[in-house]
Amino acid sequence: MFxxxxxxxxxxKGNSCVVGLDPTLxxxxxxxxxxxxxKGSMEEIAQMFWEFNKTIIDYTSELTPCIxxxxxxxxxxxxxxxxxxxKTLDYGKKKGLMTIADVKRGDIGSTxxxxxxxxxxxxxxxxxxxxxxxxxxxxxxxxxxxxxxEKGLFILVKTSNPSSKELQDLKTEDGQFIYEKVxxxxxxxAGDYTEFSHIGSVxxxxxxxxxxxxxxxLKGFILVPGYGAQGGKGEDIKYAFNSQGYGALVCxxxxxxxxxxxIGEENYGLAAKISLEMMIEDINREIEKxxx
Amino acid sequence: MFxxxxxxxxxxKGNSCVVGLDPTLxxxxxxxxxxxxxKGSMEEIAQMFWEFNKTIIDYTSELTPCIxxxxxxxxxxxxxxxxxxxKTLDYGKKKGLMTIADVKRGDIGSTxxxxxxxxxxxxxxxxxxxxxxxxxxxxxxxxxxxxxxEKGLFILVKTSNPSSKELQDLKTEDGQFIYEKVxxxxxxxAGDYTEFSHIGSVxxxxxxxxxxxxxxxLKGFILVPGYGAQGGKGEDIKYAFNSQGYGALVCxxxxxxxxxxxIGEENYGLAAKISLEMMIEDINREIEKxxx
Numbered sequence: 001m002f003x004x005x006x007x008x009x010x011x012x013k014g015n016s017c018v019v020g021l022d023p024t025l026x027x028x029x030x031x032x033x034x035x036x037x038x039k040g041s042m043e044e045i046a047q048m049f050w051e052f053n054k055t056i057i058d059y060t061s062e063l064t065p066c067i068x069x070x071x072x073x074x075x076x077x078x079x080x081x082x083x084x085x086x087k088t089l090d091y092g093k094k095k096g097l098m099t100i101a102d103v104k105r106g107d108i109g110s111t112x113x114x115x116x117x118x119x120x121x122x123x124x125x126x127x128x129x130x131x132x133x134x135x136x137x138x139x140x141x142x143x144x145x146x147x148x149x150e151k152g153l154f155i156l157v158k159t160s161n162p163s164s165k166e167l168q169d170l171k172t173e174d175g176q177f178i179y180e181k182v183x184x185x186x187x188x189x190a191g192d193y194t195e196f197s198h199i200g201s202v203x204x205x206x207x208x209x210x211x212x213x214x215x216x217x218l219k220g221f222i223l224v225p226g227y228g229a230q231g232g233k234g235e236d237i238k239y240a241f242n243s244q245g246y247g248a249l250v251c252x253x254x255x256x257x258x259x260x261x262x263i264g265e266e267n268y269g270l271a272a273k274i275s276l277e278m279m280i281e282d283i284n285r286e287i288e289k290x291x292x
Numbered sequence: 293m294f295x296x297x298x299x300x301x302x303x304x305k306g307n308s309c310v311v312g313l314d315p316t317l318x319x320x321x322x323x324x325x326x327x328x329x330x331k332g333s334m335e336e337i338a339q340m341f342w343e344f345n346k347t348i349i350d351y352t353s354e355l356t357p358c359i360x361x362x363x364x365x366x367x368x369x370x371x372x373x374x375x376x377x378x379k380t381l382d383y384g385k386k387k388g389l390m391t392i393a394d395v396k397r398g399d400i401g402s403t404x405x406x407x408x409x410x411x412x413x414x415x416x417x418x419x420x421x422x423x424x425x426x427x428x429x430x431x432x433x434x435x436x437x438x439x440x441x442e443k444g445l446f447i448l449v450k451t452s453n454p455s456s457k458e459l460q461d462l463k464t465e466d467g468q469f470i471y472e473k474v475x476x477x478x479x480x481x482a483g484d485y486t487e488f489s490h491i492g493s494v495x496x497x498x499x500x501x502x503x504x505x506x507x508x509x510l511k512g513f514i515l516v517p518g519y520g521a522q523g524g525k526g527e528d529i530k531y532a533f534n535s536q537g538y539g540a541l542v543c544x545x546x547x548x549x550x551x552x553x554x555i556g557e558e559n560y561g562l563a564a565k566i567s568l569e570m571m572i573e574d575i576n577r578e579i580e581k582x583x584x
Contacts, residue, residue, distance in 0.1 A: 022403070072403045076410035079375055086371065106423060107396055108453040108522075111314070111364045118368035131398060133425045133448060135455030156425060161400040163427030170464045170473060178470065181462060230400075 002152035002198045006098050009065035015280040019060050020253025021088055022070040023049040027258055029265040046080035053088045056257055059269035060276050061095040068100040068251050089125055099126045106131030112138050116145035127152030129202055132182045143189045149198040155186045160204025160226035183217050190219040196247055205232025211239035222248045228255025234286035245287040252279055294444035294490045298390050301357035307572040311352050312545025313380055314362040315341040319550055321557040338372035345380045348549055351561035352568050353387040360392040360543050381417055391418045398423030404430050408437035419444030421494055424474045435481045441490040447478045452496025452518035475509050482511040488539055497524025503531035514540045520547025526578035537579040544571055
């Protein structure tokens with residue numbers, strides 16, 4: 001079951017940090033560019049991303065419980081890119097990691113079902129992210145394909161970008177914010193769990209107040225993107241955890257994978273590991289200080 | 293430019309109907325199943341979808357100005373499926389059709405940029421659908437990659453599914469509905485056009501009142517899914533058009549591609565064509581009656 005496996009990984013690794021694998025051309029070390037970019041084809045770029053991802057996973061898989069792979073950065077390079085997206089998730093699995101495919105899909109019922117089958121039923125991916133704009137009948141097919149908890153979902157509630165306020169922070173007639181309405185929707189699917197539900201949510205790491213309020217409301221794991229590069233800080237993010245220090249996943253992508261730019265590209269895998277170690281220390285220290 | 297080419301196609305074909313290519317196993321004629329489904333592999337299914345799509349396009353490309361291809365139904369079958377998704381769009385283009393990739397992507401800025409480059413800049417696809425939940429900084433990268441009108445966007449405003457009301461019809465403090473707020477956001481990107489903007493929207497065909505109100509507000513094309521199978525009727529959908537009978541695209545998927553089930557599968561391509569002819573007649577008659 002998704003939540004049990006996730007908690008087991010978190011406990012054995014001693015942290016709730018997630019390595020995000022969102023490769024871009026600008027992110028690649030020069031030595032990889034020299035090795036792969038001969039004609040600049042999509043195939044070459046995809047092959048380069050594959051070596052990069054594998055190296056990052058090899059260096060971080062003993063530390064991190066989970067990887068998150070954002071499909072946009074692969075889809076950008078067509079089918080060769082998408083092949084590396086799936087291969088990366090498979091490789092993470094093989095290394096014993098939990099996997100999140102960050103695909104943010106959302107559509108009407110029959111289409112949502114097709115997405116859910118593709119990413120959950122017909123694949124080894126553990127969990128995906130989902131967009132709630134269609135309401136409950138667009139979410140239900142995803143919930144169904146989790147098969148009562150074998151797989152997990154993370155439904156967007158409050159995103160980390162500045163403009164998220166334009167829609168998500170609108171106040172409705174009854175005084176609730178839109179993102180709270182979405183949180184209610186998420187809770188309605190989360191069922192009656194004594195520990196954590198497999199129906200989780202996504203809440204940006206830049207909103208301490210939101211994290212506080214939503215941690216009380218939500219029964220599932222909260223996936224918090226935006227640590228580091230997007231401005232999320234441990235002292236805010238800790239509010240996504242419960243008083244025992246569980247129930248959130250904190251993700252950093254560029255902060256980890258581009259850390260080599262600060263200390264030299266000779267060993268970009270080791271640089272990623274060092275950055276992850278610092279992140280784990282920061283988050284664990286903040287959790288330990290407690291939620292005041 | 294996207295809008296000019298689209299209007300040209302609409303005028304030369306004499307209609308604003310769109311053929312949706314959303315293949316499922318259940319949709320396939322028995323003779324294709326017998327031909328392709330030997331082991332039931334993803335490759336076989338994808339190859340079957342490809343023959344099906346090609347046949348539908350061959351039979352309908354002289355009538356329809358545009359095809360819409362919903363990626364979920366291809367992604368469900370992994371990389372072989374996605375290959376057919378891209379091939380179908382290419383084949384439509386080769387047959388002179390305008391193309392909509394129905395991908396409903398939405399994410400924060402840097403990720404949205406990756407999606408926009410993949411589907412707009414690095415491909416021959418004419419337009420895509422986009423989800424607005426992130427607000428303007430999640431939409432802007434898509435707008436930018438349309439390069440001032442070379443490509444088109446359709447931003448979700450009000451969807452056709454029953455639960456769309458749960459979020460989209462919530463009333464905000466100032467008395468506006470969420471979907472109207474989204475429409476304002478769409479308008480803010482649409483620029484100052486004398487004819488139609490390339491920044492369009494998606495409004496479900498099941499909501500006459502919404503279509504009326506939004507046609508006045510929106511400067512771009514309105515993509516109306518849900519004709520036929522999802523319950524949208526010509527008498528409602530006509531409100532998406534302006535008084536000259538332009539400015540909307542009406543899409544039917546299963547209504548067209550599954551029509552053979554009513555008249556025999558011997559020639560499912562011809563059946564699709566017949567269904568499309570009936571749809572065109574219905575929509576054009578309603579437009580002619582005018583918007584009363």
